Amino acid sequence: MGSAETLEIYPLKIQRGLTQLSFLRIPTRPGATRPLFDLLERHGVPVRFLIEGCAGDYNRDLIVCIDSEAFTRLEPELKEVEIRMQTQTLELRQPVAVIRVLGPHFDIRPGTSSLLFGALQRADVTIFSNATTITSSMFVIPDDQVETAERVIGRTFDIPKKKK
Amino acid sequence: MSEQSKTLEIMRRIGAPKPEEIRISGILQSPVLASLTLLLLGGDSDPATAVLEILGGHEINIRFINKYVDSAGNTSLCLCIDADSLDTAISALDVHEESLGIRDFMYHPTVKVISIYPHKQRPRVAERLLTTLRMNGVDPLSTNNASSVVSCVINSEYVEQALACLANAFELP
DSSP: OOOOTTOBOOOOEEEEEEEEEEEEEEEOOTTTTHHHHHHHHHTTOOOSEEEEEEEETTEEEEEEEEEHHHHHHHHHHHHHHHHHTTOSEEEEEEEEEEEEEEOSOTTTSTTHHHHHHHHHHHTTOOOOEEEEETTEEEEEEEGGGHHHHHHHHHHHSBOOOOOO | OOHHHHHHHHHHHHOOOOOOOOBOSEEEEOOOEEEEEEEEOOOSSOHHHHHHHHHHHTTOOEEEEEEEEOTTSOEEEEEEEEGGGHHHHHHHHHHTHHHHTEEEEEEEEEEEEEEEEOOTTOHHHHHHHHHHHHHTTOOOSEEEEOSSOEEEEEEGGGHHHHHHHHHHHSBOO
16 A cells, blocks of 8 residues: 555544553453453443453453543452452553544555554554554553654544534 | 353353343444464564554555553554455565564454444443353454444354344344
């Protein structure tokens, strides 16, 4: 694929002031992640970002992002959740932001993902996590790199101004 | 009997209270794809970018990406590509195995992405999805959320089973 300068995308959606929680090496069994999701549901905490992947040896990794304010509120209960989930390691990153890039149809344009990842990497934006499905790509990055990322994505794609 | 099967058997025997109904708009499934899961050694630059650049250079469509960094600083990368591009992708990555720092590499030649919508960032939707699938013996290879959907990569042979159990677990229009 050549230049994506003509690819138009929707205005970026940016959620800031988040905490990324990485529950690493959870045993693969039904209901293993329930203690966490039950806690979030009980407190009405939205899941801003979610990925689950294979960690080998019948273990899974679960990465979620929630508002940092909610994290502070739930922190006292998280230790018990960690134990009930039999998580081997819980890692925290904060503050982080989630940037959603919507519209370039990653699924039918070879090279679009690499264009986006490459542009962010060249600008020294750290990508902690990414979830991409068809037309949507969500990046978890350090909160203090949001402006740089916005600028880079704005140069890589055509982002229309929001209608007033 | 494996530990997981024992747990399932016990849960089936004791039964469980009927869970609260969760209304969704629909369940989508992708065409048949292939999945690649790579564990890449951490380094100064993001190794996932290099993988995507190589695949893009071979005109390979990427329909699904899950990327995160594990506790050892290695990058876990799960990709879904068109099934007929699998051989090209494997050959291309094979050539660059050392420079990419590929520590582990798995692939599934036929998978589908099943998506539940809307997700609306509701924790119970993701929980219902993951628990229902595993209770029914379907282990999603990878899961993520996008703007309004939560999606799972499922081995093709389990797709019908997955769709059937999800149709029972969620309230569809």
